[in-house]
Amino acid sequence: MIKTTRTDTLPDKLATLYAGIESIIGSHKPDIISIEEAFYGKNAKTALLMGHVRGAAMIAGHQAQLEIHEYAARKVKSAVTGNGAADKQQVLYMVKRLLKLKADPVTLDASDALAIAICHGLNHKLSKMGL
């Protein structure tokens, strides 16, 4: 998980995020980034902030010449649980099972992130994932 400092300015927080993603890409050398499609809801302030974060993440992926894919939350949940309205606990349960993990993912957000990767794998029949 990438943590930013509360008192930092927005550009500095985004820079921390960018550097964090860059470093993760450097150590894990992925070919693809899968991101949950943004759901903007009704709160414009939250949507604006989320946009900044997603923009920075997409640039990090692009600079590393990765493919970037977006999946709607419904599609992700459906891919791993068969139910587009599944809750996060159910997603975690199936992620653990599908990936044969011995322990739970560290957080529900981590489990969601794994679910998005699984969703991409299933959509592209990536046999390496062994799903």
Added chain:
Amino acid sequence: MIKTTRTDTLPDKLATLYAGIESIIGSHKPDIISIEEAFYGKNAKTALLMGHVRGAAMIAGHQAQLEIHEYAARKVKSAVTGNGAADKQQVLYMVKRLLKLKADPVTLDASDALAIAICHGLNHKLSKMGL
């Protein structure tokens, strides 16, 4: 002005924007980027999109090790016209006058961008700007 292709995906549009800003930074070698503070209004969809664009722009500035400053639109208008509620035509008029431009800036957006730079100059008493 940086133009994106309508049919491109959002990550591709952001990449085009990022490359465009990178190229402008490369040719003009600025020390600072000044951006208008985001006004998120009521439209969450627009706010989300604007966030992506601003996030990409901020990363471009950060990667080039530039200082990044944000100014509220009211502050910018007030700095160049003395009226925080001035309209874009009035901003254009004063930008042209303050910078002793012979022709109008190409667009009202370009004039606004120059106004943000002037606002930063005035706030930091940048004597080089000759204001």
